[in-house]
Amino acid sequence: MKKNDGIIIGAILVLAVIIYFTQQWQNRVDENNKLYVEIYVNNELYDRSPLNIDKEVVIETDGGINVVKIENQSVVMKESNCPNKICMKTGHIHKPGSTIVCLPHQVYVQIVGDDNEGEDLDAISE
Numbered sequence: 092m093k094k095n096d097g098i099i100i101g102a103i104l105v106l107a108v109i110i111y112f113t114q115q116w117q118n119r120v121d122e123n124n125k126l127y128v129e130i131y132v133n134n135e136l137y138d139r140s141p142l143n144i145d146k147e148v149v150i151e152t153d154g155g156i157n158v159v160k161i162e163n164q165s166v167v168m169k170e171s172n173c174p175n176k177i178c179m180k181t182g183h184i185h186k187p188g189s190t191i192v193c194l195p196h197q198v199y200v201q202i203v204g205d206d207n208e209g210e211d212l213d214a215i216s217e
């Protein structure tokens with residue numbers, strides 16, 4: 092009559108173990124593969140922050156204002172008073188190489204891997 096309880100508890104335990112190891116694995120991946128958020132304004136580096144911190148960057152340009160938000164290992168253009176709002180519609184990005192572009196304000200947000208700026212890459216592209 093209480094057989095099902097044991098099965099449910101067992102299933103929860105198995106699930107907990109799976110979640111635990113998944114998180115451990117994710118933490119290790121994050122350590123090995125550090126990602127950074129680079130924000131360019133008018134083709135000049137404005138800000139560079141690790142992707143794994145929570146941060147808000149306010150960018151004021153001649154054209155207006157942009158607010159870039161880094162949270163939960165992803166980046167989003169939280170606010171912009173540009174006319175087309177394409178940058179805000181891009182939504183959250185979290186993979187290396189992903190970009191958010193605000194053309195009217197000349198603001199460019201990009202996720203880069205830590206090893207993107209090494210000699211290795213140059214050697215390969217030569």
Ligand SMILES: [Zn+2]
Nearest residue numbers: 171173178193
């Ligand atoms: Zn925009």
